Amino acid sequence: xxxxxVALAIGLVGIxxxxxxxxxxxxxxxxxxxxxxxxxxxxxDLRAGRGMSLAxxxxxxxxxxxxxxxxxxxxxxxxxxxxxxxxxxxDAMKREAVPLGERLIAAETALDRQFADKTITASSxxxxxxxxxxLQGELRVAHLKYHLTTLELxxxxxxxxxxxxxxxxxxxxxxxxxx
Numbered sequence: 206x207x208x209x210x211v212a213l214a215i216g217l218v219g220i221x222x223x224x225x226x227x228x229x230x231x232x233x234x235x236x237x238x239x240x241x242x243x244x245x246x247x248x249x250d251l252r253a254g255r256g257m258s259l260a261x262x263x264x265x266x267x268x269x270x271x272x273x274x275x276x277x278x279x280x281x282x283x284x285x286x287x288x289x290x291x292x293x294x295x296d297a298m299k300r301e302a303v304p305l306g307e308r309l310i311a312a313e314t315a316l317d318r319q320f321a322d323k324t325i326t327a328s329s330x331x332x333x334x335x336x337x338x339x340l341q342g343e344l345r346v347a348h349l350k351y352h353l354t355t356l357e358l359x360x361x362x363x364x365x366x367x368x369x370x371x372x373x374x375x376x377x378x379x380x381x382x383x384x
Contacts (some may be wrong), residue, residue, distance in 0.1 A: 210242060237348050240314050240317050242316070252306055252310070253302065254303040254346060256296065259345045259349070260345070260351075263352035263353070265373060267356070267368060268356045269354070270351065271342030272295055275365050277370050280366070281359070282366075291358055294358075298347060302348060305340060305344045312333065312336050312337045313337060316333040316334070353354060
C-alpha cells in the first residue's frame with residue numbers, strides 16, 4: 206500500500222509543473238479579440254438577436270420562448286393562428302434585441318478603447334460599466350417578456366407538451382394561463 210501511495214505522489218509531482226502554465230495564463234490569446242470582453246460567438250449572437258441563455262429563468266420555469274415554440278410547432282399542434290402570432294412575437298423580439306445587441310457591442314468596444322488608449326478614469330469607468338449593465342438588463346427584458354407573451358398563446362396542454370419535448374420533465378407544473 207505504501208509503495209502505491211509513493212508512486213502516486215511521485216506521479217502527481219511530475220504532472221503538476223506541466224499544468225502550471227495553463228493556470229497562470231487563462232487569458233493568453235484573448236488579447237487579439239476586437240472587443241476583449243466579448244468572444245466572437247457572443248458578438249455574432251448579439252448581432253443576430255439570439256437569446257444566449259438570457260431567458261433561462263422563464264424557459265426553465267414553464268414560459269416557452271417563441272423561437273423554440275416555432276421549432277416545435279408541429280408536435281405542439283399549433284393552429285395557423287397560433288403559429289402566425291408566435292412568429293410575430295419572434296420577429297418583434299428580434300427587432301428589439303438586435304439594436305440592443307449592437308448598442309451593447311458598441312458600449313463594450315468604447316470601454317475597451319478607453320483601456321487600450323490609456324484614457325480610462327474612475328469616472329468614465331463608472332459611466333461605461335453602468336451603461337453596459339443597463340444595456341444588458343434591457344436586452345434580458347427584451348428576451349424574457351416574449352416568453353411571457355408566448356405562454357399566453359398556448360393552451361395548458363401545449364405548454365405541458367413543450368416542457369416534455371424540451372426535456373424539462375413531464376410538464377405537470379406549467380404556470381397558469383390567461384387564455
